[in-house]
Amino acid sequence: MRFSKMFIPTLREAPADAEAISHILMLRAGYVRQLASGLYIFLPLGWRVLGKINAILKEEMEAIGAQEISMPILHPAEIWQQTGRWNAIGDEMFRLKDRTDRDMCLGMTHEEIMTWLASREIRSYRDLPQIWYQIQTKLRDEARPKSGVLRTREFIMKDSYSFDASEESLEKNYRLHADAYHRIFERCGLKFMMVESDPGMMGGATSHEFMAPSPAGEDEVATCGSCGYSANVELALSSPVKNEPVDWALEEVHTPEKRTVQEVSNFLKLQPSYFIKSILLINNKGPVLALVRGDQEIHEKKLAKIIGDHRPARKEEVKEILGVEAGFIGPVGHKIRIVADSSLKEGMFVSGANKQHYHMKGIRAEREFSAEWADIHIAKSGDSCIKCGNPLNIERVIEIGNIFKLGTKYSSALKAFFLDENGQEKLIIMGSYGIGPARIAAAAIEQNNDKDGIIWPKSIAPFDVELLPLNMNDAKTVEVAEGLYKALKGKGVEVLMDDREERAGVKFKDADLIGIPTQIILGEKNLKEGLLEIKDRKTKESVRVKIEEAVEKLTRA
């Protein structure tokens, strides 16, 4: 491709509303443009990158026997009503009516439609297993689109769905996908990890996410360097570092106007980890007192699994229910339901005395109070791994893929049955598996860039090499450039030739910005000696080679 013929609108300055590195670089290097919040146009270079990624996705999906199909993105409401998600999902679903006033929606995912197809077409165990996949647009009215193409309202997703006759068979498809995903992300040149995740609204029991470490990510994962435990912080378990044992007599201590853990901790000169943080919550059955250690935060999702939907109690409610203002509440002497973090089981603690301006010191679990025990705190860096005890590390990550065992949630709702060997009607067992190509691209940039621009992994770069004839007014330069361009293309190398009448500096700057992994630099002086330069975008190292040897050298690597 000739640079002069390709639309590559590079920017010297970044638009002010871009913050994430990948966003800034995609805009500056002319890969994307924003249409509106969460809506992006992929320009020629950007679209080529997505094409590269999609080609890898297709190869690896076909390799595990998945078959590509294409589903509509406009869906009738009925099917979503049958699975209950029409109501379960709120504003995130784009809804509309057709001209006959029929409710419709834009597909945010395709479990419903895939299952609908399976329910009509799959009759026998002989038809199973199946894996169907597509690379298709999804629409979600995101509450907050952000970070360029990392979180958008319209995006392309590779989504596949497995249909099996048994749990064992599902397990096999799940493994096949996990393995394929590993190969895909490896081929795309990403640093990534597979972690346990919360299936959430998807239903089903098991799910994993594929995460690319990057400060631009929205999720956090806890990983253990020694045993390999890794999980999304949404469900990661951990045990905090234990306190030095103490032996206090049970006593009330005067703590005037000291309400927060930090205030009391400073006042009594005791680490926050010696405190019990008590928070009064209200669920549909009434008040619940939740307890975590003073240095921990309550994990709302973990807690919700135990006590259901809840909200914090209002100030008046705290007084009414516990008889004391919020700063001095503690677990001792109440009859209400108490859920406590397991880390409070051992040791002695300080907590509110349920008496204005007093705290109680020397509290021991199952002596001064009893509770339902569970892990309800947010895992943090330095906590101990629950499997091996070594310290956990918490990292920010970009979610680039996920895999779910769905079970029969969708097949039962949509009556997707098959007849087994014994003529028995059974529900199809399903799995669903997603990958976001644009997120792969953004994660690749987040993980591979320098002050000059993008450094693409070879596998997903828009071109293999960029040819830089520095002076287009020099006959020799043009002749060699054209020759190389043809020769390389003839060998199947994808080459972008910067044939613009631009100064050398501009070409260098744009080449670095765009980030094609290899640059071939044609300068007059070198050409006179029969040489050219091959330069590596990542290392900035260049070697001078004979013109005749260039093609061979480039195609060998």
Next chain:
RNA sequence: CGGGGCGUAGCGCAGCCUGGUAGCGCACACGGUUCGGGACCGUGGAGUCGAAGGUUCAAAUCCUUUCGCCCCGACCA
């Protein structure tokens, strides 16, 4: 949805507080010089100052409403 910020030329910004002819840099067009890391000189084109309403002799500037975009949080198949 809650909190914060910003809308002035394609991009980055100044001007707004204290109302009085809309500016700078880059980009763009033309001419000339230059030509291996975003050149220089000269000339030129380009703006409903996000929108609507109000105050005023006069509004980019003050007031009200509204729309859009970004960031933090909530939410997130």
